[in-house]
Amino acid sequence: MSYTTEDIRNIAVTGQSGAGKTTLVEALLHEAGAINQVGTVARGTTVCDFDPQEKTHQHSLDSAVVSLEHDGSHVNLIDTPGYPDFIGRALSALPAVETCAVVVNAQSGVELVTRKMMEQAAERGMDRLLIVNRIDADEVDLEDILQQLKDTYGSACLPLNLPAEGGKAVVDCFFQATGGATDFLSVEEAHVNIIDQVVELDEELMEQYLEGEDISPEQLHEPFEQALREGHLIPICFVSAETGVGLRELLDVFARLMPNPGEGNPPPVFKGEGEAAAQMAISPDPDAHVIAHVFKVNIDPFVGKLGLFRIHQGTVTKDSQLYIGDGRKPFKVGHLLQLQGKEHKEIDRGVPGDICGVAKIDDIRFDALLHDSHDEDQVRLQAVTLPAPMYGLAIQAQSRGDEQKISDALRKLEAEDQSFLMEHNASTNETVIRGMGELHLRVMLEKLKDRYHVEVTTRPPKIAYKETISARAEGHHRHKKQTGGAGQFGEVFLKVEPLSRGAGFEFVDAVVGGVIPKPLIPAVEKGIRQALDEGALSGNPMQDLRVTVYDGKHHPVDSKEVAFIAAGKKAFLDAFYKARPVVLEPIVDINVTAPNAAMGDINADISGKRGRISNTLALAGGLSTITATVPLSELDNYQSQLKSMTGGAGSYSLSFSHYDPVPAKTQKELIAAYKPRDDED
Secondary structure, eight states: OOOOGGGEEEEEEEEOTTSOHHHHHHHHHHHTTSOSSOOOTTTTOOSSOOSHHHHHHTSOOSOEEEEEEETTEEEEEEEOOOSGGGHHHHHTTGGGOSEEEEEEETTTOSOHHHHHHHHHHHHTTOEEEEEEEOTTSTTOOHHHHHHHHHHHHOTTEEESEEEEGGGTEEEESSTTOOOOOOSSSOHHHHHHHHHHHHHTTOHHHHHHHHTTOOOOHHHHHHHHHHHHHTTSOEEEEEOBTTTTBTHHHHHHHHHHHSOOTTTSOOOOEEESSGGGOEEEOOOOOTTSOOEEEEEEEEEETTTEEEEEEEEEESOEETTOEEEETTOSSOEEOOSEEEEETTEEEEOSEEOTTOEEEEESOTTOOTTOEEESSGGGTTEEEOOOOOOOOOEEEEEEESSTTOHHHHHHHHHHHHHHOTTOEEEEETTTTEEEEEESSHHHHHHHHHHHHHHHOOOEEEEOOOOOOEEEESSOEEEEEEEEEOOSSSOEEEEEEEEEEEOOTTOOEEEEEOOOTTSSOGGGHHHHHHHHHHHHHHOSSSSOOBOSEEEEEEEEEOOTTTOOHHHHHHHHHHHHHHHHHHSOEEEEEEEEEEEEEEEGGGHHHHHHHHHHTTOEEEEEEEETTTEEEEEEEEEGGGGTTHHHHHHHHHTTOOEEEEEEEEEEEOOHHHHHHHHHHOOOOOOOO
16 A cells, blocks of 8 residues: 555545436546546446446445545545435445535536535535536536525635536636636636635735735645635536546546545544543544444345445554454454455555455444444444434235344345334334335335345335323222132332323332332333333323332232232223323424425425425525425325426425324224223233
């Protein structure tokens, strides 16, 4: 390995599906000499889209790591998926890089994923770079795109080069701003705008500039980096990945202007748990203790588990002994890998800033910190805010006996994708998979079939209703059973009271005088928890209540655990029915982005779904976004409905908000449909 930390540039290539990210990365690899021939998405020959599913769908479905060498720099690129359904996989790559490069389709402008990635990168204090691709496409207005970017992200958006000859060339406005014809603006004006923006952060340089002295790109490097870190500058580059226009200029920007691991904002690292956690300093020191972060996990039936990690501190070698999180047993790295798409090359060591891989380590997991000292066993990186998987399908094995095989396969898929979730609803006896949308789950089910050779049938899941109480009440039950031999006896007095929404369940032992012996109190709680899980009104779990056990009786011979389980459960149900019980339904926040012409239909539709609109915001490019809260039960098949209302131009995201009582009519229907299981005393 011939490069150092100072030579490394880590860049996530992000943006909306269709912006040409994979084609751009492929073209950059060829331009830098990393590959001999340019592959295409259509033929399934690109370095990054190597998975069979990606070749079939002709879109990136997961992130891929590649690297190239340019002008003395080692550039790591992470090509990320652009479908909104797979944004979780794109966001997961951000902790591994200093720069988030967002590719914008010149034909489409600012789109949903563009906004999401720019927002998340800004929240994490990352350097941001906008790349306008397809500048030579028909009927594009690049001046309008530039204005749209400025309108959306502010005056900090400034071009480093400008298109010329109708997008068939670009003219440098930073390194060698010597003039030349452009399609709009002028090289001089663009150059002055950049200088003005950058020198604001360096008083000495500003004074020199105001006195009329020339400022070289080398003098601007340090304040330029500061401007990127502080969001004071968001550079824009124009390219055409298909024709190669602007590729060399973009590589120069990567190598000469984007930060190395010692210049970017380091990710927040915390030591300790909960409120006691304190932020600690890390530095790209190759001689310090190792701290590396796992940002991606792949599980292949043939290769095994592959963990990709970014080294933030220290040096990792093939002989390194690393701990995973708070694990007490280290693993030996053995084979340290550098990735080029699906190809893995063994390397001797990884320095701070490197992106590496390690295979066949069963305990490695997403978001884990790898370290070589017990001093770091409670260290963690600031977590990425990933959208909650809200779109669900209930699944059932097509072939009897496949249940365990399916469960194991889904756990592996869950380990790979943090926006994919499997859960089992005990009250409905349903296994439900959840993801970001219909496409996301369709891809996961394809993977389940193709990779693990199992198939399932699907149906819409039952809504995850909950039960709670709205008043205080007391309950009592005496459990007495005599069967000829030793009997069963237990008596419990308790009271229930509602808690705030989302507070969960609290159990309070207020028994005094030993009327219920201390060893039997857990049995009372166990009986109550059984009732909580099973539900009473509609068969759905209970939440947001406190149960206080304050009195009871026991028998020196007949009082057993089973007796107090039964007494606790029945006493709790006695109180529950008196406490004005209600059924709760999940309420979600929905954010809909669509063309302005469809806003009226969308507003009316949301109102008709018992939704409450909280905000409507006009966006650039003839779009608006609506924020509302809507009962989840009203959003069945919403993807198809929105597609119909917007002609496929709308998108939406969901996140859980809270639980609210269902309407009285719905509660009656749910109670009527519930057939409780008879418990024997």
